[in-house]
Amino acid sequence: MRVVAPARLVRPETTPSVEEITVAVPDWVPAGIDIERPSAARVYDYLLGGGHNFAGDRAVGDLITTRLPHARDIARSNRAFLRRAVGFMVDRGVTRFLDLGSGIPTVGNVHEIAQRAEPASRVVYVDYEDVAVAHSRLLLRTDEQTEIVQADLTDPDSVLAAPEVEGLLDTDEPVGLLMVAVHHFVPDLKDPAGLVARYRAALPRGSYVAISHLTADHDPEGMAEVTAAMATSPDPMFFRPYERVLALFEGLDLVEPGVVDAPLWRPEPGVPAGLTRGVYAGVGRVV
Template sequence: MTVNQAAWVPKDVDVDLPSAARVYDYLLGGAHNFAADRAVGEKVLQVLPDGRQVAISNRSFLRRAVRFLIEQGITQFLDLGSGIPTSGNVHEIAHEADPSARVLYVDYDEVAVAHSELLLAGNPAATVLASDLTNPDVVLGAPITREFLDFSRPIGLLMVAVFHFVPDDRDPAGIIAAYRDALPGGSYVALSHLTADHQPEAMAGVVEAMKHSRDPMYFRTYDEVAPMFTGLDLVEPGLVSAPEWRPDAGIREPGPEGVYAGVGRKPFE
């Protein structure tokens, strides 16, 4: 561990146990990862050579989705499984358009939370909650959640590249429904999910590479991801490959298939 790392790494973190947040950070070209994370990242790239492009494509979807929600008048965001803050964080994207927008990040990775706390220190418009997104009652009932977000006004709920870490026996659809039901009408949900529909052999290799990490992966088909938007009105162009979701200037961004992405709006009752 370097001197620079010491400032953002909690003392009790097992740096030898890879985590999805830090592997993702490595694939995005970040510096907040350890040797074990880089080793897994390299295994991912061996079986999925365009793995970095897949990660970047997903990150680009997040950027476009946040901008879209700001354009719809959303001024507060709940980012589940936010991971390690890297360039182009939600609050940075949102604050370019609306400096008063509020962002609550949620993650259970100690390094992600510690680095978020350092990054957001003194920022009244963004904060972080250390919690597991698979426990919606805990996340939604946390004092900081109720203090920081106004549930009488629409909220932008971000579930970007997180539910492929939730196994079927944890009932991902039920978890999503719990969050959706807590949102007021007019809120939006942005969700992306890795799939093996387009590169089954390569993605099977990714699952194998992540099997012994802190965060094993569970890729799903289009027909399995689509029901995650139940109770929401999908905005155009619907559930599509990430590069096809409202590309800048209407031009599809170059990027590989591998991530389904969509945004849904909760109707008023």
């Protein structure tokens, strides 16, 4: 734990005295980080039931769940899609993964899923948020097959030039590119479909691209409340309709069942599939 600067507390109506109180901050939080300002990565962690979030993040999360009661179910359905997509890729021989906008590692990280199925799997996480990167480095410090790069996914040239990413792409072996729950943070002026195309062009043939994206199609009013709640955060949100999400897969060979509500993408046999709508998801193959 780290101790931040002491606060001064003066007791009124007594002989003036000062008590020093210290605030313990987890070691994985970099110095200088404003933990009171909500972060999308930490709000998502909170909605998933993780422990890497702070009061400001929880306040936004609670506001979202008040206005969108099934927000936690949406978050869990997206996380479950990630697990199934990674498993699908491993079953088809993919052992190298590039996770863009990876956020704060929480239950069911990509490297845990992949290495459980294939111990030789290598993973490179990419995120621009200081806390997400700092905690990832702490978590991965003993894992020689997994690395974290601090970069902005909307600058693909910088991401692809990172030595860790270059090393992941240095052979013709297929790669699993994960862009899960990230594009709804990318404004139109950044050209989300163009970004996918840029990364797709860097992948070997036979690679796979998994994408999920929040939508307001099924609950315009509730999602409008979420947009308002996140408007003052560093990560405003941009929900898109089905046609715009489908366009992200242009140039890829869509894997069945195509782009669907996340719980409907290859549900696990024997697992009841409650249909929580709010996230479109799909996987495409590079041809």
